[in-house]
Amino acid sequence: MFPTDTMAQGHEGAEYGFAFLDEDAKRELRRSIFKAVCIPGHQVPYASREMPIARGFGTGGMQVTLALLGPRDCVKVIDQGADDSVNAANIRAFFSLTCPGVSGTTLTEAASVIQTRHRIPELPLRNDQILVFQVPYPDPLVLVEPNAATRRRMHGRADYARLWVKLYEDMVAFDEITISHRYPTRINGHYIIDPSPIPRYDVPKLHQADCLYLFGAGREKRIYAVPPHTDAIPITFADVPFTVEEFIDRKTGKRHCCRRCGATDSFLDEFPDEDGNRVFQCSDAAYCDSRLMQQEAAE
Amino acid sequence: MSVIDLPALWRPENHQALFRLILDATARPGQGADLSPHLGGAHAALGALATFCDNTQTLADLTGTLTDADWRFLDVARAPADQAAFILAQGSDAPTFQPRLGTLDAPEGGATLIVKVASLTEGQPLILTGPGIKTTTSLHVTGLAPDWLTARARWCADFPMGCDMVLADDTSVAILPRTTKITEG
Ligand SMILES: [Zn+2]
Numbered sequence: 001m002f003p004t005d006t007m008a009q010g011h012e013g014a015e016y017g018f019a020f021l022d023e024d025a026k027r028e029l030r031r032s033i034f035k036a037v038c039i040p041g042h043q044v045p046y047a048s049r050e051m052p053i054a055r056g057f058g059t060g061g062m063q064v065t066l067a068l069l070g071p072r073d074c075v076k077v078i079d080q081g082a083d084d085s086v087n088a089a090n091i092r093a094f095f096s097l098t099c100p101g102v103s104g105t106t107l108t109e110a111a112s113v114i115q116t117r118h119r120i121p122e123l124p125l126r127n128d129q130i131l132v133f134q135v136p137y138p139d140p141l142v143l144v145e146p147n148a149a150t151r152r153r154m155h156g157r158a159d160y161a162r163l164w165v166k167l168y169e170d171m172v173a174f175d176e177i178t179i180s181h182r183y184p185t186r187i188n189g190h191y192i193i194d195p196s197p198i199p200r201y202d203v204p205k206l207h208q209a210d211c212l213y214l215f216g217a218g219r220e221k222r223i224y225a226v227p228p229h230t231d232a233i234p235i236t237f238a239d240v241p242f243t244v245e246e247f248i249d250r251k252t253g254k255r256h257c258c259r260r261c262g263a264t265d266s267f268l269d270e271f272p273d274e275d276g277n278r279v280f281q282c283s284d285a286a287y288c289d290s291r292l293m294q295q296e297a298a299e
Numbered sequence: 300m301s302v303i304d305l306p307a308l309w310r311p312e313n314h315q316a317l318f319r320l321i322l323d324a325t326a327r328p329g330q331g332a333d334l335s336p337h338l339g340g341a342h343a344a345l346g347a348l349a350t351f352c353d354n355t356q357t358l359a360d361l362t363g364t365l366t367d368a369d370w371r372f373l374d375v376a377r378a379p380a381d382q383a384a385f386i387l388a389q390g391s392d393a394p395t396f397q398p399r400l401g402t403l404d405a406p407e408g409g410a411t412l413i414v415k416v417a418s419l420t421e422g423q424p425l426i427l428t429g430p431g432i433k434t435t436t437s438l439h440v441t442g443l444a445p446d447w448l449t450a451r452a453r454w455c456a457d458f459p460m461g462c463d464m465v466l467a468d469d470t471s472v473a474i475l476p477r478t479t480k481i482t483e484g
Contacts, residue, residue, distance in 0.1 A: 034463075188478065
């Protein structure tokens with residue numbers, strides 16, 4: 001049920017050419033990652049390399065991951081919470097081809113590096129784990145300012161007045177902040193980041209975490225970071241508190257539960273079943289599977 | 300020379316391993332990282348330079364300890380301290396230079412200082428707070444002239460501008476990103 005596949009055998013893997021990118025490219029990525037951790041939330045530029053998949057399919061996250069990986073790593077790739085989507089499986093296959101010795105896993109707790117699109121795993125990440133986000137749009141100020149140089153100047157001065165105004169107008173128009181994904185989040189009291197298209201449910205996990213979060217945007221050629229034990233506060237207004245998805249059943253007033261594992265403490269995907277009924281299921285497949293395993297073991 | 304014949308410090312797999320140790324130490328300021336398994340007997344400061352330097356970068360060696368062979372392997376351009384991306388300095392000598400601090404628009408241009416110290420396990424503790432540190436942590440260091448702390452506080456006073464410090468004894472490093480606040484314990 002949990003294939004912890006060894007992606008490639010052989011420990012001669014650390015020869016020149018490991019991890020697809022040349023050593024100069026990896027060194028440049030590592031310098032940018034280092035500065036990104038030193039300046040939490042700041043989008044550090046780097047020279048994005050051509051990757052064998054189209055930009056927009058996670059090239060930024062892949063380049064960050066390739067700059068990290070060594071033959072002792074165990075890597076997990078998730079897309080919308082699932083390990084087995086085509087996108088996640090392709091990226092994991094690419095790591096296995098290019099990083100001899102690196103093992104693959106679907107288990108959150110077994111991974112040293114996790115690359116993700118759209119979710120943070122339910123299981124809290126430890127201090128020996130790194131989560132790498134694939135980022136389509138790194139700059140939250142794009143909403144209010146088209147000029148990149150002006151946006152850089154606004155970020156440096158933490159000049160976010162126009163972003164606040166935009167959110168406030170939203171709030172007045174809709175009675176709530178309507179952002180469901182990519183919620184603007186302030187890091188260490190200075191930079192506001194786009195935390196990538198994670199749901200609001202995942203945003204609080206960025207705050208004072210044990211693990212390191214790295215963000216790679218391939219098209220915009222930017223890397224940024226939220227270090228462990230760093231403040232990450234979703235921006236909001238005094239009279240409109242930040243809220244996360246609650247999955248409350250309007251009829252019963254109770255929280256929906258996962259139809260597979262029964263969880264009432266996970267982020268749920270909603271879809272119609274064969275009979276057209278709305279059903280709910282854990283978006284984090286590894287979390288759902290591990291709960292099922294525990295239940296089977298207990299029987 | 301094929302890559303197999305390279306001294307350990309200049310082999311790509313050691314650069315990857317050194318980077319991960321340095322990254323972890325950067326994410327957790329003050330937490331020492333033992334680099335010795337990947338140094339091939341070299342000083343930890345040279346290990347940090349080997350991880351980051353290449354022919355796109357600039358380095359000022361204020362210690363005069365880098366050999367001609369080190370410079371050849373690093374393949375990095377020489378620059379005065381006030382212009383260099385990387386500065387190698389002796390912790391026992393009070394700093395008399397002004398490093399690059401970056402700009403508000405591009406604070407990543409602030410220099411990375413690699414400072415050789417006598418020990419990262421002995422001496423009066425420095426108390427550290429800031430990103431990467433849950434509450435406070437203490438860093439023991441000897442061989443760092445007190446002027447370094449006052450100079451660093453001045454250089455890092457205007458976040459996001461500043462410089463980032465890698466303290467290195469013979470075999471290990473501890474890192475002080477520009478966000479780390481230091482008080483003497
Ligand atoms: Zn479930």
